[in-house]
Amino acid sequence: MNNTDILDKILKIVNDNIENSEVSSDKFDDELSALGMNSISFIQIIVLIEETFNIEVPDEKLLITEMGTINKMLEVIVTLIENDID
């Protein structure tokens, strides 16, 4: 799975779970909390990310400040997938 595939999947999960907003490709570094993600939707998004990519986000990354943008999510997911392959 390349980064574009991963991004597409993250985007779908995020857009399905935040209200009143659509995250587009020019907003990958925007804080999702400013776009409608709250603590409840954050939990839902993480659960779906873990299920979709078959990963477990480490404890220290389970914070909106650590995974609060699309690019931050991508970075964590890519690292976990790469570590899993290694």
Added chain:
Amino acid sequence: MDKNIYAEFIAKAELNEVHKVLIASAIPYAIIKGEPLSFLAYGDFALRKKSDIDILIDKNNIKRFESQLENHGFITQSNSRKDRILYLSSSHQTSPWIKTVNNLNLKVVVDINFDILWGEYNGKRIDIHEFISDAIDMEIYGFKIKTLTVLKSLIQLMLHQYKDLNSIFLLATRNSIKYDMFKDLYYLLKNNVHIIKVSDLYNISSCYQIVPYIYYMLYYTRLLFHDRVLDDYIEAFKTQEGIDLLNCYGLNDSERREWKYNFSTRLNSKNVYELIKNDLTEKDLMKININRRAFLNE
């Protein structure tokens, strides 16, 4: 059995269980609140009521510590991944770990704290590894443990109390505005005023970017205890941001709102929920319900 002797007996039994886990896990930690705070504030291990043992550790060490808790017979009620994500992203501690010591009919409850701020906080977080790096030794009923320095105990306590006084969930579900919260803080500061210099407290608070929250706690403690020993601290911590917090509740900018009742009414209220219920939004109510399920097992 005499009340103090009984308290000591229970504390020894609890510490015995927890001490074994701390030694086996070999991670940096500090026992917070409970006996260490009681001793630092009042000079007596048993003067504060407590229901559990709070241990502050770095988030990176949670799994290692939990694994040792399990090895030593502790269990946790919350096992779902969703609940764990909720705790780790929205709280300062994990679900409690409990061990029943059958021969004493005693339940030892351990709270793993990994943050001294709150989940809603969206500023710079405090590095707990650094925060506990200068933890001091303390001997409690024969058990050698680590706890925070007086200065850091005060910081931890003030942030903890600020959170309880401002969390919409806690205000809605329990009367989280209590006189004793200010009493602990007052005596911890008053009885250590020779150690806690205004400049030291200010510098560390400034470094952690928590000056307004410390001002909030100092201001109301001064209001209740009328002790001029607090005046220099209050003066040093006074900022417009701190003043603006005094009549508000909520734990970050997006949820913060003004109180419709003065501090005295809030403090003396038998049901704080009644004071805020008309201000709660749909989003607040949804969050309260989710937190009820996860944190109160309702």
